[in-house]
Amino acid sequence: MSRIIYIGFVLLISISESFCQQGDLGRKVSELGRINSMPGTSALGDSLYWNIVKERLAIVPYLINRIDDSSRTNAHVELFGGDFTLGDICYSALQDIIPEIPTLQLIRKSGCTDPDNGYWNYWLFLRKDAQNRRKFKKEVANWFAINRDKLIWVNSKYNPNQDNKFPNPAGGYYKLKK
Numbered sequence: 001m002s003r004i005i006y007i008g009f010v011l012l013i014s015i016s017e018s019f020c021q022q023g024d025l026g027r028k029v030s031e032l033g034r035i036n037s038m039p040g041t042s043a044l045g046d047s048l049y050w051n052i053v054k055e056r057l058a059i060v061p062y063l064i065n066r067i068d069d070s071s072r073t074n075a076h077v078e079l080f081g082g083d084f085t086l087g088d089i090c091y092s093a094l095q096d097i098i099p100e101i102p103t104l105q106l107i108r109k110s111g112c113t114d115p116d117n118g119y120w121n122y123w124l125f126l127r128k129d130a131q132n133r134r135k136f137k138k139e140v141a142n143w144f145a146i147n148r149d150k151l152i153w154v155n156s157k158y159n160p161n162q163d164n165k166f167p168n169p170a171g172g173y174y175k176l177k178k
Contacts, residue, residue, distance in 0.1 A: 028052055029062040032089045033073050039096070039159065039166065040078040049089070050169040053096045057151070057174065060097060060144060063090040067137040070130060080123045087133055088126070094140070098151065098174045099160045106143060110135035150177050 031048060039045035052059055069086040077084055084092070095101055103122055110132060112125040125132050151174040159168040 025055060025059050025062050028055070029059065029066055029090060030086075032066075032093070033071055033086045035084075035089060036074045038075045038078075038084060038089065038092060044166055044169065046075075047169075049093060052093050053170040056097060056153070056170075057148070060094060063094050063097075064137065064141050064144060066090040067140060068130070068133040070133060077123070080120065082123070082127070087137075091140070096159065096168075096170065096173065098144075100174075100176050101140065101143065106136060106139040109139045147176060151175070152177050 029052065032052060035046040035049055037043060037046045038049065044050070052063070067087045067090055069090070071086045073084050073086060073089060075084040075089065076082075077088070095103070104119070107121050107125055110125070112121050112132075114121060114124075126136060153172055154175050155172040156168050157171075159166050160173060
């Protein structure tokens, strides 16, 4: 009988820890709205951002869940102008965790019909309409569901999204198995 109580107690603690971690990851993603500086052409960005990226695949569902969040932040978008939304920051973190996410392909699948604007399509399409953000979120979630088990971790001192010019505080990224 005491063995059953012990096993029950261990299970209860395990479930509690799992819920606490899930709540903690969700809170961390919500805090991304406080970021003032993003990684870009000339800087590493806010450490809060990299603390999220360091969570690796565990944080990905939480980031995907917030892609459609259009809450404005104080982080300025270099080269394209305007400010990041919380959803943009979440997607940027996803790209630093999994650089091979095919952004432009997913934008097209979401309904963007202008193939000639390159990465401008991301900014123009998502800023145009909240429905576009929801469609894009769905495409990203589908891509991740299909590819999650094909991802492998690559240790790297440099950030591949910044042409390996800047250090990668997360220590690496995921890529698709070939």
